[in-house]
Amino acid sequence: MNETAFSTDPQLAARHRWGRMFEWACAIATWLCLLILATMLLGVFIKGWPHLNWGFLTHFDSQIEPETAGIKAGLWGSFWLIVLTALFAIPVGIGAAVYLEEYAKANWVTRLIQLNILNLAGVPSVVYGILGVTVFGHMFGLFGDWPREPVWHLPFGDKVLTGALTLSLLILPVVIISTQEALRSIPASLRHSSLALGATQWQTIRYQVLPASLPGILTGIILALSRAVGESAPLIMIGALTYVSSTPGNIGSVTDFFTKPQGIVEAPFDRFTAMPLVIYNWASQPDEIYQSLSAAGIVVLLLVLLLMNTTAVIIRQRFQNWIRW
Amino acid sequence: MSNTPDSESRATGARLTSATLSPAERPSLQKRWSLTTLKEQCIRLVLFCCALLSVATTAGIILVLFSETLLFFSQVSVLSFFGDTVWQPQSQDNPRFGIWPLACGTFLVAGIAGLIGMPLGLLSALYLSEYASERSRSYLKPTLEVLAGIPSIVYGYFALVFLTPYVLQPIFMNALGFEVGGFNVLSAGIVVGIMIVPTISSLSEDVLRSVPRGLREAGLALGSTKFDVSVRIVLPAALSGIMAAFLLALSRAVGETMAVTIAAGSQPDLSLNVLRSIETMTAYIVMVSLGEAAAGSIEYRSLYVVAMSLFLITLVMNIIARFILRRYRNVYQ
Known part of the structure; x- marks a missing residue:
């Protein structure tokens, strides 16, 4: 700091010293958070290293031989959950956001919906779990008992479908808010020129606004x-199992999609577990080997998340260069 | 579009008012019903329902929680819920x-x-x-x-x-x-x-x-x-x-x-x-x-x-x- 060179006043020098110390404190606080993040990731990786091999992905959980236990059931359970969640949450979320940004008039109904979405985003996930188990799992008890076997009837019980519907409600506010932001970033001139050429409002949205805001929407969705x-909490609430040795619809590899097509239909109605649940189950066992298995599971989970986030970043950067206003 | 005014009235376009045109030829700004506008309205309605789902979620949460809470308080008094300092719901003889x-x-x-x-x-x-x-x-x-x-x-x-x-x-x-x-x-x-x-x-x-x-x-x-x-x-x-x-x-x-x-x-x-x-x-x-x-x-x-x-x-x-x-x-x- 060159100001100190001019200051002969000891009081001013002290103030600058304070200032520098404060700047250091701020920098240390920021870097401390990153250090903790690094420690956490590194620690988990080292702890899980002995179990990180191909077999971990292709084996089921095992209580007799924990050495060979794997996360296959959780991996496929999470896969089905995410596919179905995306199927429900994406159309509804985009639809709601389009309505609020493009159609809604500024009246009390719109304000109510908007405020409501903001508040939903802050509701704890266990509360969504309670809603899910009551509405989708039991269906208020209107259709008889909770089913234990794979079902084709109501209520859905503790099956993949219940989990996916619950998670959809959970992420819906996030999808809506991020889509709204993406739509808001589209200049009004684009809409005006489309409308001026005689397009209807929906044609304008469908052919101009949505394609232009797609990268932003996709990033938010991912x-x-x-x-x-x-x-994991809402899934535990709906009664998802923490220990399963089968995959939904018995589809355990990519080729099974072609050899067992009926499994695709059965999977949403099958019992399931998910990666965070398997990790939780292992973490709550006292044995050392389970701690290590749990760490390996976390590494797989984080890799999946990393993959998804990298996709989001790539999409954003690709399209940012593509569309210029 | 079909009600294009004739050349005479176009020349005096600045004074094109309802007085110069008969009611039938008047260009209407009123919305007409057609298949396209019907479709537009349907889409709008569907999108509105999507937005309404979030309100339904909140209503669902409140309804579910509130109804069971009422049932709970019919068995346990509100006073003991806020006054008691022990939480032992599993206990058989004295929950x-x-x-x-x-x-x-x-x-x-x-x-x-x-x-x-x-x-x-x-x-x-x-x-x-x-x-x-x-x-x-x-x-x-x-x-x-x-x-x-x-x-x-x-x-x-x-x-x-x-x-x-x-x-x-x-x-x-x-x-x-x-x-x-x-x-x-x-x-x-x-x-x-x-x-x-x-x-x-x-x-x-x-x-x-x-x-x-x-x-x-x-x-x-x-x-x-x-x-x-x-x-x-x-x-x-x-x-x-x-x-x-x-x-x-x-x-x-x-x-x-x-x-x-x-x-x-x-x-x-x-x-x-x-x-x-x-x-x-x-x-x-x-x-x-x-x-x-x-x-x-x-x-x-x-x-x-x-x-x-x-x-x-x-x-x-x-x-x-x-x-x-x-x-x-x-x-x-």
Whole structure:
């Protein structure tokens, strides 16, 4: 700091000293957070290293031989959960955001919906779990008992579908808010020129606004879905199992999609576990080997999240160069 | 389009009024019904229903929680719920439902999280907005956001397997001689505190950056040091926004579930000892869900009551925070 060179006043020098110390404190606080992040990731990676091999991905959990236990059931459970969650949450989320940004008039209904979405984003995930188990799991008890076997009837019980519907409600506010932001970033001139050429409002949205805001929307959706991947509390609430040795619809590899097509239909109605649940189950066992398995599971989970986030970043950068206003 | 006025009236286009045209030829601005407008209306309706689903979700949450809460309070008096200091719903002969042990656990964890997260978050927000160069900010900010993207179960695992045995137990047990349990409130509070840092820092940073540049320049022109400008001018100007960020972050800490369940255990206890196991509201909900409580039993209903309390607490915190944030925006924008 060159100001100190001019200051002969000891009081001013002291103030500058204070200033520098404060700047250091701020910098240390920031770097401390990053250091903790690094420690956490490194520690988990080292702890899980002995189990990180291909077999970990292709084996089921095992209580008899924990050495060979793997996360296959959780991996496929999470896969189905995310696919179904995306299927429900994306159309509804984009639809709601388009309505609020493009159609809604500034009246009390719109304000109510908007405020409501903001508040929903702050509701704890266990509360969504309670909603899910009551509405989708039991269906208020209107359709008889909780089913234990794979079902084709109501209520859905503790099946993949219940989990996916619950997670959809959970991430819906996030999807709506991020989509709204993406739509807001589209200049009004684009809409005006489309409308001026005689396009209807929906044609304008469908052919101009949505394609232009797609990168922003996709980024938001991927980030919301990656929140759903790591979510475990609502799944425990709906009664998802922590120990399963089968995959939904018995689809355990990519080729099974072609050899067992009926599994694709059965999977949403099958029992399931998810990666965070398997990790939780292992973490709550006292044995050392389970701690290490748990760490390996976390590494896989984080890799999946990393993959999703990298996709989001790539999409954003690709399209940023593509569209210029 | 079909009602194109004839050439004569086009020449006097400036005075093309209803007086010069017969009612039939008048170009109508009224909407006509056609297949296209019908389709437009249908799409609008469908989109409106999508938006309405969020209201339905809230209504569903309130309905579900409220109805079961009413049933619960028909069996347990409100007075004992708020007056009793023991929470033992599993007990066969003497089940007691005093919310305070669970509330104590929740607020203890949120309190420690606040003590850790608020200074860290605020200082890093100040660093990012006032001190860091644009270059270092461009990578520090996204890296801090990573902390928010890590699943809470990972934080719980970190607290249980690393923080407690390698940090807390050596310090408090070996050096200071306190009893430290494998499950303890402190480790849970610390990791939740780290978890809420990105919430605080990114919200506060937005608030700090929206303080008008003129205020900073005026301070510097009067001979203030950068420290004086940051702490005595920018920070007070942004104070209400920062309070809102704190509130939002604390409501996240109150609703935090898995990290707390793993790290703090499940021992409902009305005590302020942070080195022992305790049960929070969220952890209780998870624990009952993992067990085999029959639907309709009093233990199962207690789940809804606890969830209702949790919902109300976080809702109030969120609403206050949004209110403050909106007022803050009105001041500077």
